Amino acid sequence: MSESEANVDWDAEAPTFDEEADHGLRDPEIRRAWADRLRGWLPAGPADVLDLGCGTGTLSLLAAEQGHRVTGVDLSPAMIGLARAKLAGRDAVFLLGDAAAPPVGEQRYDVVLVRHVLWALPDPARVLRHWHDLLRPGGRLVLIEGRWGTVSPVGIPADRLTGLLAPVAGHVRVERLSDDPLLWGKTVADERYAAVAMD
Numbered sequence: 507m508s509e510s511e512a513n514v515d516w517d518a519e520a521p522t523f524d525e526e527a528d529h530g531l532r533d534p535e536i537r538r539a540w541a542d543r544l545r546g547w548l549p550a551g552p553a554d555v556l557d558l559g560c561g562t563g564t565l566s567l568l569a570a571e572q573g574h575r576v577t578g579v580d581l582s583p584a585m586i587g588l589a590r591a592k593l594a595g596r597d598a599v600f601l602l603g604d605a606a607a608p609p610v611g612e613q614r615y616d617v618v619l620v621r622h623v624l625w626a627l628p629d630p631a632r633v634l635r636h637w638h639d640l641l642r643p644g645g646r647l648v649l650i651e652g653r654w655g656t657v658s659p660v661g662i663p664a665d666r667l668t669g670l671l672a673p674v675a676g677h678v679r680v681e682r683l684s685d686d687p688l689l690w691g692k693t694v695a696d697e698r699y700a701a702v703a704m705d
Contacts, residue, residue, distance in 0.1 A: 520584035523562050528690045531564050539688035541568050543681075547648045547702050548574060553616035556640060558605035559623035563589025563598070569619070570596040577601065577615070579608040606633045614642045621650040625662040631670050638674040644705065647675065650683070652698035664699045675703035 531537040544565065548555065552573045557566045560578030562585055570576050576598040580586050589600045603609035605623050618637045627633050637647055653661035664680050671678045683689055683698040690698070 516582035517584040520582060520588055535688055536691050544568050545572060548617055555617045555619055556615040558608055558620045560589055561585050563592045565621060566598055567593055570598050579603045579605055615640055616642055616645050617648055619648045624649060625651055634670055635674055647703040649701045654696045667701050671703045676705045678703045
């Protein structure tokens, strides 16, 4: 999670965070649906994955189960604690820090994976440049985003995100996720998608 989401007490949310069908992925069909999608977005071989705004580590766990080495970053100590417990014994490290400026020093990654975080950051163009700089040559950004709500929608539309990615990525593939109720545990009417950006 990021500094700009300070109006939400993520430590207080942590104990019940995984109760949402698409957060905890406790239903085997929902879990399988996310694992299948992730398999298509991540490299085939073992890779170093940086999961920003990792929350309780659910996507980190799926990536680790697919043989990847994971570093998760979240601003909430409670979320980090749950992620560490969830991935105990796996090739994963979790760091307390801001997703917009992760505390990883000079370390570089094959994948920067971010779910439902970018839309809440004040300067997404700057953040995307920084995240791109965290990639090794040939690396990829995997951004799972959307636009939610009808009265006063929040989020970032896919066309806006592809525009923001244009200066940092040679190729962007957008995959619509709204049409797959297995990912969310229900039918959704809003815009949900994944953008995979590569040089």
